[in-house]
Amino acid sequence: MAIVEETYLNQKGTLLDCSAHLAQLTQPVAPVAPRTENSSTRTTLPRIQLPQFSGKYEDWPVFRDLFQSLIDKDGNLSEVEKLHYLKVSLKAEADSIVRNLPTITENYRRAWTMLCEQFENKRLLVRSCLTKFNSLQKMKTESAPELRKNS
Secondary structure, eight states: OHHHHHHHHHHHHHHHHHHHHHHHHHSOOOOOOOOOSSOOOOOOOOOOOOOOBOSOGGGHHHHHHHHIIIIITOTTSOHHHHHHHHHHHBOHHHHHHHTTSOSSTTHHHHHHHHHHHHHOOHHHHHHHHHHHHHTSOOOSSOOHHHHHHHO
């Protein structure tokens, strides 16, 4: 019985291949635009929430990396759109740095540079991580639940 089924499936595949080949021969040939490496098809995925950045140094590396991946390196977005996304992603102290810049093409790189100059300070980044580490409460017992509670 397995041999019969396998033979049937092989013959069916051959028939479908021949049918597809015949269909291609009977259709008029239309010029096809060459596919470039930059063109990409997008599938519909759940929307990704843009990260919010308030100006805390310990949050800067995560915000920077995610914003660059989602917005900055997207070749389909104009500089104005990138600046808009940047402005709506900022709040508090970080927002005050670029708030007064008009939303025009030339200001996206300027705004990003201003943020990097303010928050790429390695000394302040390390200090904020150490401060957060030192502010952890001492564990009362050596247990996993106690460790999770402090993190």
